[in-house]
Each structure stands twice: as structure tokens, then as C-alpha cells.
Amino acid sequence: MLSGSRKVKLVVSYEGTAFHGYQKQPDGLRTVQSELERSLEEFLGEKIEVFGASRTDAGVHAIGQVVHFTTEKQVPPEKVAPALRRYLPPDIAATSSELADENFHARHSARGKYYMYVINRSPSPSLFLRNTATCVQGTLDISKMARALEPLVGEHDFAAFMNKGTYTSTTVRNMFSLEVAEKGSFLVFTLHGSGFLYKMVRNIVGTALEAGRGRMAPEATRDILESGDRGRAGPTAPPNGLYLVKVEY
């Protein structure tokens, strides 16, 4: 790190609906990263590169995404979040900021992540929730869904629940906990793991829904996991129900 430069850790929340995902796109599409960099550059008056903990897909939301960046400016790190508010678009909020250790990296230093997936089971779903929950009609057996999730807890090779499209050195991840709970007419999945593969949460939810609908035996997830065969797991659930809730360091 250059003398006088400092690393800042920034926690942000965003509604993913109007973004082409988190990661910057070569063709100038609107992404969370590009909006964060533009806002920080306007505020700090220097070129900024932002590194995020998770590359959320288009339509996926974040309550506690973590990013870091390095600045030459002597702004107090904890003042970055409140100062940034006037530069950010209405669909991104800066929650907090603090000085980070020079070795800190939003993605590489992460030790765990929480994701949430929200399903709206209302037979006449409100259009006001169309972007922030996924609608599923029909009968779902919650106990079957919970049983389908059980074998996924612990350290496993999750290749069967990963979509192709990004490079990873290993497909082994540690799932600390995995729950599904009814909250009124909503169904909320909470996943806590060491890390998640590309589209892994949405593939797990899509597979659990197959079990909940009775189209797949709940016990089948154990075999699917062991097979490492993406073709045997369920379809990828839509992005609009998914939230990156928290990143742990």
C-alpha cells in the first residue's frame, strides 16, 4: 500500500431489480460495482476500484454486502458511509464504513456468509412484492423441504448445486446451517455457510421446492450431492427472492 493510502471496508444494501448484477460489465451496463465506484469517485475526487464480497446476480438483493477500496484521501473512514448517501442512487444504501487492515479483502477474507430466500405463497400475491419475493402457488410440504435440506449441512462437495459460468478452485464448501421457516404467507430459507458456489443458493432452493411439491423424494438430495451431477438437482429458483444478508470476517 502506498504511504498515506488507507483501506476502507464499506457495508451496503441494495435492491437488485434495476442492476445487471453486482459485477462491473465491460459494455457499461448499470451494475452495483459501477454505481459504487462512480459515487465514490464523485465523493473522493480520485479513481476508485471497489472489491465486493459476493458477485450477486441481476435481480438479487443485498442487505449487508461488504466491499473494500483504497483511497489516498484523508477522509475519516467511518464518515464515508454517511457522506456517500448523497452520491448513491436510491436503490443503493451505505450502511456503515470503517478502517480496514491493509491485508483485508472483502472477498478473500470472508469466513462466512448468510443468505436468505423469500417465497411468497399468497394465492393472490401483492404486486408491490413482485421484485422482492418469488411467488410459488400450490401446495408445499414444509417438512419434506426441511428433510431435503438436512443432508446438505456440513462440509461437502456442492458441485451438483453449482451452475457453470465462473471459475472456482474447489467446489467443497461448509454449510453451517440451513433452515426453512413459515412466516405468515411467506416461506423464508436461511443459509449460513463458509461460501457459496455460482447459483448454489438458488439451486438448493429450487431443489427443496421440488421435494416440497412432492416431485422428488426428500432423501434424494443426499444422492444428488454425492453424484456431483448438476442435472439431477432441481431448477435454479428465480433471483428476486434472494438476499445476501451478512458477510462474516
Added chain:
Amino acid sequence: MLSGSRKVKLVVSYEGTAFHGYQKQPDGLRTVQSELERSLEEFLGEKIEVFGASRTDAGVHAIGQVVHFTTEKQVPPEKVAPALRRYLPPDIAATSSELADENFHARHSARGKYYMYVINRSPSPSLFLRNTATCVQGTLDISKMARALEPLVGEHDFAAFMNKGTYTSTTVRNMFSLEVAEKGSFLVFTLHGSGFLYKMVRNIVGTALEAGRGRMAPEATRDILESGDRGRAGPTAPPNGLYLVKVEY
């Protein structure tokens, strides 16, 4: 009415955020009326003119807006709403439809309307609610707000709570009931009246907020009402907290 033509009453819900209000604009801006007419024309294959009960402003939402139109097509009226779903944009939903009497007019036949205004008082409001509730920070005295609303119940000349901009033959309206209630960190106003003048709900809410903040005596609303002077009432509350809930016939 032409022989064979029939009048259909249609109930719709919409999120007003991405519309330039309900009413069709000469310059082709996106409005609720223009989207409804386009959708009905695509479905029915004929030119359709839609008449709405309320000309909601840009950013104002509807849970139960009522419109009517006349069609030459022999489609069963109750099938219009479900059939229309594939033609409507994601921010408009068709709730129900039925055959209307040939003398029915969505606006002129209305005998009462319910409006709701939602205020988010959370000190750290979720960005997911930015378009569907108005944020108000700081202390609000709910009992003062309720006292400020009391004198407005009954039949009155509401000129002091009307903005200029639309023609009306009389500024007398009957307010059947007017309530404000705390629901968690939200404050919900419910207004039920014979009809509402241009920006009347938002001006009443803006005035009640002045009383709640202690900037105005709650009793002052009686004098403001009697004065007929718009300059003495509070500011117009933002559109994003307002919902047209129901129209009565």
C-alpha cells in the same frame, strides 16, 4: 350505447412509481391509463377508451382503482381481468371485472373512496420500502395528529386543502372518517370520504404532520378549514406513501 356493445367495470392495482400518473398525457409519457388502453386494445383487437375513478398523481399507488370501458367484443365481462394479465406490465394487476350497467361511470357514479397514507418512522428505513412509504424522521405526537384531523370529519368546504391545477364545480366534500394509527414503526392514515379534491389527502397528511411535530396547534385545522386559505395548511406530503384503496358505488 351501440347495439351489442357492453360496458365493463374493471378493478386494478398498480405501483405508481414508474408512471407519470394515472391520466393519459398528450406527449406519450407512460401512464396507467395509456398502459390499460394498450393492454385492452391488444387483448380485444379494437380501440378502447378507459375512464378511471381517480386520477392518481405520479408516484401514487392503487390497490383498488376502478375503471370502465365499452367493448363491441362478446368476451364474458368477468373473464376480462384474468385474460388481461398476460398483456399488462408487471406494475399493473387486474383484480376483477364484471358487467356494468349502461349508465355506470367509474368516476361519476362513485359514492365514496378510501385512501391510505403510509409513513415509515424507522430511524434507519429499509431501501426496499423507498417507493411505497414516506419516511419521516424525528418525534411525532400521534394524539396531536389525531386531534388535528378531528375537525375535518363531516361535510365541509375543503378549499384550504386543495391544490390548484384541476377544475371542480364545488370544493365541498363529505369526510366520513379519518384515522391515524401506529402499526409497528409505521403510521397509517385511513381516509374515507365522498370524494377528494386535487392533492387533498396529501395536504391533510402534510398538515397533520405539522401538528405532530409541534409546529402547529392541533386545533388550528378548524380555522384553516374555515379560512379556505391553502396558504395556511401544511405542505403537500410526498406521493409515494399514498394508496387509493377502494372505490364505492
